[in-house]
Amino acid sequence: MDKLCKRRYKKCYYILFIMMLSVIEILFFTSSSPSSSSNINDEFDYSAVIYPSPFDINRANLLVYFNKKDFLASNEDNISLSKYHKILDDDIRNINKTNENFLFIEYTNIFGYKKFCTKTQREIFGDKCPYKNCFYSCNRSLASQAHLLLFHKYDTTPNTIPSQNFTRNSSQIWLLWHDEPNFIHGYDLNIYKFNWTMSYVFDAEASIGAYGMTIIKEKPLSNEEFNNYISQEFSSRYHQALWFVTNCGAKRRLNYFRELRQYFPIQVFGSCVRLNESLPSLNARQLAKQLIRSEYIYNKTFKSTDCNRWSSCEEEQVKLHMFYLAFESQSCKDYITEKFWRALKYGLIPIALGPLSKEHYRRIAPPNSFIYTNDFSNAKALAQHMYDIINNEKLFRFYHNWRQYYYTGYTASELEKYRLCEICHRLNTMKRRQHYSDVKAFFTQQC
Numbered sequence: 001m002d003k004l005c006k007r008r009y010k011k012c013y014y015i016l017f018i019m020m021l022s023v024i025e026i027l028f029f030t031s032s033s034p035s036s037s038s039n040i041n042d043e044f045d046y047s048a049v050i051y052p053s054p055f056d057i058n059r060a061n062l063l064v065y066f067n068k069k070d071f072l073a074s075n076e077d078n079i080s081l082s083k084y085h086k087i088l089d090d091d092i093r094n095i096n097k098t099n100e101n102f103l104f105i106e107y108t109n110i111f112g113y114k115k116f117c118t119k120t121q122r123e124i125f126g127d128k129c130p131y132k133n134c135f136y137s138c139n140r141s142l143a144s145q146a147h148l149l150l151f152h153k154y155d156t157t158p159n160t161i162p163s164q165n166f167t168r169n170s171s172q173i174w175l176l177w178h179d180e181p182n183f184i185h186g187y188d189l190n191i192y193k194f195n196w197t198m199s200y201v202f203d204a205e206a207s208i209g210a211y212g213m214t215i216i217k218e219k220p221l222s223n224e225e226f227n228n229y230i231s232q233e234f235s236s237r238y239h240q241a242l243w244f245v246t247n248c249g250a251k252r253r254l255n256y257f258r259e260l261r262q263y264f265p266i267q268v269f270g271s272c273v274r275l276n277e278s279l280p281s282l283n284a285r286q287l288a289k290q291l292i293r294s295e296y297i298y299n300k301t302f303k304s305t306d307c308n309r310w311s312s313c314e315e316e317q318v319k320l321h322m323f324y325l326a327f328e329s330q331s332c333k334d335y336i337t338e339k340f341w342r343a344l345k346y347g348l349i350p351i352a353l354g355p356l357s358k359e360h361y362r363r364i365a366p367p368n369s370f371i372y373t374n375d376f377s378n379a380k381a382l383a384q385h386m387y388d389i390i391n392n393e394k395l396f397r398f399y400h401n402w403r404q405y406y407y408t409g410y411t412a413s414e415l416e417k418y419r420l421c422e423i424c425h426r427l428n429t430m431k432r433r434q435h436y437s438d439v440k441a442f443f444t445q446q447c
């Protein structure tokens with residue numbers, strides 16, 4: 001090559017230059033494929049998620065979720081059976097599919113209160129529930145005739161469970177509702193042989209919408225509306241990450257935060273982090289100056305306890321930042337809480353630290369909507385990717401493309417109707433008898 005270049009060097013270096021360009025191009029576009037795609041359906045595998053694709057003709061029907069979940073959860077359900085967390089009940093009495101009505105009884109209180117007693121059937125199961133044959137009551141005198149008794153874990157004690165005199169119809173479902181991985185209790189809940197659970201664990205009989213849900217828009221945003229949204233968001237948000245943290249006991253996430261803040265500015269609120277740690281570190285400020293175009297380094301000094309949960313200050317902050325540290329207090333299977341979903345709701349990109357499998361996020365989160373910390377070898381590499389997003393509107397857009405077609409829900413009132421509808425779906429499609437023989441093990445998987 002050298003000889004060749006000496007002889008006719010101008011042309012030769014020109015060719016070399018072109019070759020180098022194409023190598024760079026190949027490297028750039030293959031290593032950071034996100035920035036090269038701008039279409040929502042590019043390379044995204046909708047068969048691996050529980051929500052419908054924007055192109056699904058039945059996309060408005062909740063049955064799409066139920067069927068996709070059944071398919072995706074089958075393997076984990078088999079594992080729960082193989083570990084004897086759940087056990088199949090061999091019962092000669094068949095389960096015959098009928099078009100009967102199903103009566104739910106709220107048997108225990110829910111965090112000390114009666115929850116759905118005064119609501120209408122429509123409010124409880126939602127307008128979109130494809131079944132209209134489920135009914136709800138808080139009248140315990142009807143318990144012996146009911147098809148499902150609902151027990152909320154927090155309120156379940158030997159005094160709030162039916163007495164031994166109660167004859168349990170083998171067609172009746174006892175359902176345990178529990179949304180936390182920690183399972184502290186002074187007595188053995190397994191003796192009650194709950195048939196089903198409602199929780200965040202993916203193969204719980206009702207798990208859809210435990211803390212959040214990806215929901216398709218009836219009318220997608222037009223390209224123009226969406227483009228305006230993106231450029232507005234890209235230019236107006238501070239180039240910082242935001243974090244609200246109150247539980248100081250969780251060390252893994254505090255350690256990750258301390259590492260990340262050395263490379264990227266993070267505004268923290270809550271009592272766990274000192275004021276001098278909450279501000280962008282000097283190092284992060286310097287890095288930011290070198291790496292970003294904009295001068296937006298947030299200057300205002302807050303006391304870390306200025307901003308309380310649900311305050312108007314919090315509402316304001318989530319609309320100002322670009323990233324949110326959605327760091328879970330515990331890394332348990334499927335335990336992805338409202339932190340993550342709130343971030344999505346308010347236009348932030350969640351930086352996800354929690355379940356050790358990315359798949360647990362991907363199957364329920366909107367397409368390409370979050371950054372998974374374990375994808376990066378260390379906090380510095382993650383920070384570099386965050387700077388890339390700040391500097392590149394196309395890449396920023398990649399993480400927000402889903403917003404043209406989907407929205408997310410995260411509050412209990414938005415989600416509970418989907419959860420109860422999923423129970424109603426299970427009753428209508430029940431094919432086997434089962435009970436839980438180890439609820440604790442089921443809730444603390446991969447913790």
Ligand SMILES: *[C@@H]1O[C@H](CO)[C@@H](O)[C@H](O)[C@H]1NC(C)=O
Pocket residue numbers: 074075078
């Ligand atoms: C789970 O077990 C059932 C019954 O043995 C089987 O039909 C199904 O294919 C299994 N699912 C997976 C994903 O292996």
Ligand SMILES: *[C@@H]1O[C@H](CO)[C@@H](O)[C@H](O)[C@H]1NC(C)=O
Pocket residue numbers: 093094095096
């Ligand atoms: C269910 O249906 C089968 C066959 O039709 C019948 O033999 C059985 O008695 C039914 N079981 C119940 C509990 O009704």
Ligand SMILES: *[C@@H]1O[C@H](CO)[C@@H](O)[C@H](O)[C@H]1NC(C)=O
Pocket residue numbers: 139140141142
């Ligand atoms: C509860 O159900 C019982 C039995 O049907 C009925 O006698 C009673 O009036 C009901 N109580 C209320 C508050 O509706």
Ligand SMILES: *[C@@H]1O[C@H](CO)[C@@H](O)[C@H](O)[C@H]1NC(C)=O
Pocket residue numbers: 163165
């Ligand atoms: C259960 O039955 C026993 C006697 O069989 C009776 O003494 C007791 O009062 C009953 N308890 C309830 C809650 O009905």
Ligand SMILES: *[C@@H]1O[C@H](CO)[C@@H](O)[C@H](O)[C@H]1NC(C)=O
Pocket residue numbers: 145146147169170171172
């Ligand atoms: C058990 O419940 C089923 C369905 O509600 C009902 O058809 C059956 O009569 C009940 N059995 C007894 C013994 O109460």
Ligand SMILES: *[C@@H]1O[C@H](CO)[C@@H](O)[C@H](O)[C@H]1NC(C)=O
Pocket residue numbers: 274276277
């Ligand atoms: C914050 O202040 C405390 C004591 O005032 C000090 O020990 C700590 O090193 C400071 N942290 C940083 C990141 O500057």
Ligand SMILES: *[C@@H]1O[C@H](CO)[C@@H](O)[C@H](O)[C@H]1NC(C)=O
Pocket residue numbers: 299
């Ligand atoms: C940020 O703070 C520095 C130092 O206090 C000050 O010089 C600068 O003008 C401030 N920038 C903005 C945008 O307020």
Ligand SMILES: *[C@@H]1O[C@H](CO)[C@@H](O)[C@H](O)[C@H]1NC(C)=O
Pocket residue numbers: 089091170171172173174193194195432433434435
């Ligand atoms: C519910 O669990 C009980 C206790 O194991 C069992 O006898 C019954 O068959 C189960 N029912 C259904 C519908 O799964």
